[in-house]
Amino acid sequence: MVIAIGFEGSANKLGVGIVRDGEILANCRRTYITPPGEGFLPRETAEHHQQNIHGVLEEALEQSGILPQDIDVVCYTKGPGMGAPLMVCAIVARTCAKLWNKPILGVNHCIGHIEMGRLITKANNPTVLYVSGGNTQIIAYSRQRYRIFGETIDIAVGNCLDRFARVLKLSNAPSPGYNIEQAAKRGKKYLHLPYCVKGMDVSFSGILSYMEDKIDDLLKEYTPEDLCYSLQETVFAMLVEITERAMAHCGSDEVLIVGGVGCNERLQEMMGVMCAERGSKIFATDERFCIDNGVMIAHAGALAFESGARMDFKDTTITQRYRTDDVLVTWRND
Amino acid sequence: MAEDYKILKQGAEAKLYICNYLGKPALIKERFKKNYRHSDLDTSITKERIKNEARSIVRCKTAGVKTPCLYLVDFERRRIYMQHFVESITIKDFVINIVSKEQINCDGDIILDVVAKMIGEAVRKMHDNNIIHGDLTSSNMLLVPKISSAGVADNSKWLDVANLELVMIDFGLSFIDTSTEDKGVDLYVLERALISTHNDYPDLFNKILEAYKKFNKNNVKEILSKFEEVRARGRKRTMVG
Ligand SMILES: Nc1ncnc2c1ncn2[C@@H]1O[C@H](COP(=O)(O)OP(=O)(O)O)[C@@H](O)[C@H]1O
Ligand SMILES: [Fe+2]
Ligand SMILES: [Mg+2]
Numbered sequence A: 001m002v003i004a005i006g007f008e009g010s011a012n013k014l015g016v017g018i019v020r021d022g023e024i025l026a027n028c029r030r031t032y033i034t035p036p037g038e039g040f041l042p043r044e045t046a047e048h049h050q051q052n053i054h055g056v057l058e059e060a061l062e063q064s065g066i067l068p069q070d071i072d073v074v075c076y077t078k079g080p081g082m083g084a085p086l087m088v089c090a091i092v093a094r095t096c097a098k099l100w101n102k103p104i105l106g107v108n109h110c111i112g113h114i115e116m117g118r119l120i121t122k123a124n125n126p127t128v129l130y131v132s133g134g135n136t137q138i139i140a141y142s143r144q145r146y147r148i149f150g151e152t153i154d155i156a157v158g159n160c161l162d163r164f165a166r167v168l169k170l171s172n173a174p175s176p177g178y179n180i181e182q183a184a185k186r187g188k189k190y191l192h193l194p195y196c197v198k199g200m201d202v203s204f205s206g207i208l209s210y211m212e213d214k215i216d217d218l219l220k221e222y223t224p225e226d227l228c229y230s231l232q233e234t235v236f237a238m239l240v241e242i243t244e245r246a247m248a249h250c251g252s253d254e255v256l257i258v259g260g261v262g263c264n265e266r267l268q269e270m271m272g273v274m275c276a277e278r279g280s281k282i283f284a285t286d287e288r289f290c291i292d293n294g295v296m297i298a299h300a301g302a303l304a305f306e307s308g309a310r311m312d313f314k315d316t317t318i319t320q321r322y323r324t325d326d327v328l329v330t331w332r333n334d
Numbered sequence B: 001m002a003e004d005y006k007i008l009k010q011g012a013e014a015k016l017y018i019c020n021y022l023g024k025p026a027l028i029k030e031r032f033k034k035n036y037r038h039s040d041l042d043t044s045i046t047k048e049r050i051k052n053e054a055r056s057i058v059r060c061k062t063a064g065v066k067t068p069c070l071y072l073v074d075f076e077r078r079r080i081y082m083q084h085f086v087e088s089i090t091i092k093d094f095v096i097n098i099v100s101k102e103q104i105n106c107d108g109d110i111i112l113d114v115v116a117k118m119i120g121e122a123v124r125k126m127h128d129n130n131i132i133h134g135d136l137t138s139s140n141m142l143l144v145p146k147i148s149s150a151g152v153a154d155n156s157k158w159l160d161v162a163n164l165e166l167v168m169i170d171f172g173l174s175f176i177d178t179s180t181e182d183k184g185v186d187l188y189v190l191e192r193a194l195i196s197t198h199n200d201y202p203d204l205f206n207k208i209l210e211a212y213k214k215f216n217k218n219n220v221k222e223i224l225s226k227f228e229e230v231r232a233r234g235r236k237r238t239m240v241g
Helices: A042-064 A083-100 A109-121 A157-167 A176-185 A203-221 A224-249 A265-278 A294-306 B041-062 B091-099 B109-129 B155-159 B182-199 B203-216 B220-236
Strands: A003-008 A013-020 A023-031 A073-079 A104-108 A126-133 A136-142 A145-152 A255-258 A280-285 B005-012 B013-022 B026-028 B072-074 B081-085 B141-145 B162-170
Touching: A003 A042, A003 A083, A003 A109, A003 A294, A013 A042, A013 A294, A023 A042, A023 A294, A023 B026, A042 A083, A073 A083, A073 A109, A073 A294, A083 A104, A083 A126, A104 A280, A104 A294, A109 A126, A109 A136, A109 A145, A109 A255, A109 A294, A126 A224, A136 A224, A136 B182, A145 A224, A145 B182, A157 A203, A157 A224, A176 A224, A176 A265, A203 A224, A224 A265, A224 B182, A255 A265, A265 A280, A265 B005, A294 B109, B041 B072, B041 B081, B041 B109, B091 B109, B091 B141, B091 B155, B109 B141, B109 B182, B109 B203, B182 B203, B182 B220, B203 B220
Parallel strands: A003 A073, A073 A104, A126 A255, A255 A280
Antiparallel strands: A003 A013, A013 A023, A126 A136, A136 A145, B005 B013, B013 B026, B026 B081, B072 B081, B141 B162
């Protein structure tokens, strides 16, 4: 039996989670929300995490009913992400490990999303669409690694949505993407936007700059809701298309959607229709598990720990770039 | 619809049915309506892909790259009719099921060298003629015997590489462009597809790239430096969230 605590703070979400053999004992989170029209910057985000991390940690311990001495391993996000915010969590995790005299493990954030998704949905060996503010990847497991079959060649889909939300000055609470999704539900008039797919890769920067450049003219003919709707329909169609291409190529009949954009219900619905047309199954989770959280780090760390992974204290650093396929998956043997 | 035809495969964006066209074995590639996407978007994408596919198949012929013969285009029913290579194997299946499983009977490396050369040269010929494939993966390349080996039941017919020819397929994402950037991206897409799919043969792409370079010295430097640039862009991207 492994009890693990996980610290996550690679972007504007700060989370602490505790798991016992895949059972979630605590999942606590705070989000740094910026004013409409503004994105989050590393320094301010790190300050937010510093101010909140002790409160979140206390809350998680209390919620779980676990005492520090019961914990087997302290896990934190090693990367990828923004340097300063990552550092805040790493420092607190290292302090806890020393204080409680426990082993410590740095975890790849993307692997955290994937393993969290597999845990919640019980998907066995799915093609994974990982979509968030900083990532857009199509992943499938093969021979001890999560291999990247497709990805964005410029900006992430979440980044594209968030930046468009800022152009429209939509609120950042609870997240810009959520507000785009709500606005899109009221959109009716469809605008043709650039559609850019290259094999299993996608590109979103062309769509974003098209909309940014023409926004004043577009708003004469389309409502903001119409534009949100058209943007979602276009970028999600691209994502579903590359997912289907990867499934055909890999001979896979399961899809798992993870990452913050993965809780968008329109994306889930479109993916579901595609899966039905190919006789495949779709797996997705809601915002509690899709959006960055501490549980995913605790769970992925626990899997690695159980399979024998250990980390020297001197190696418990952070790294802004850390690819999904850099991690040796020691806990799967299929 | 295509009820009376036998389905061969459901590919990445189309269903493929087996049929007969003027007495010849043929395939219908039907880009059926995708209900997940807005119907205006679906219509425009489908039309464009059918057009791309038909155009590039024909253009490859002049470029000396083997593709299935194009028999008929039916926009109304979203179909392309083309030659069916009844005896064929995708490069993906070839690498996974033949090269790695038949090691006892052959030297997998030598066989792969020959096949990599065929791939590198075919891609180069396309690029020299400004055909960008757009979806270069091992699922979109076939090997076919020059002289039919239909009598040979087991896999050994795929080991006689001297008798094999490479056929490029699936031109839905293709387009015509002279830019070195697009050619660089095409190579990058191929590299990524091979690294992820055939991670047990890590030099497969390099062997292909060698053949691509050697085939013709013109312009290759510019394409390669664009390729390196696209690749570096991919590595540099920080990934938050
Ligand atoms: N002309 C052909 N002869 C034999 N097999 C083919 C032919 N064309 C396609 N196939 C098979 O069907 C699969 C899907 O065809 P493809 O043209 O790639 O469609 P999609 O765009 O849906 O991927 C190929 O990977 C290959 O196995
Ligand atoms: Fe994330
Ligand atoms: Mg194909």
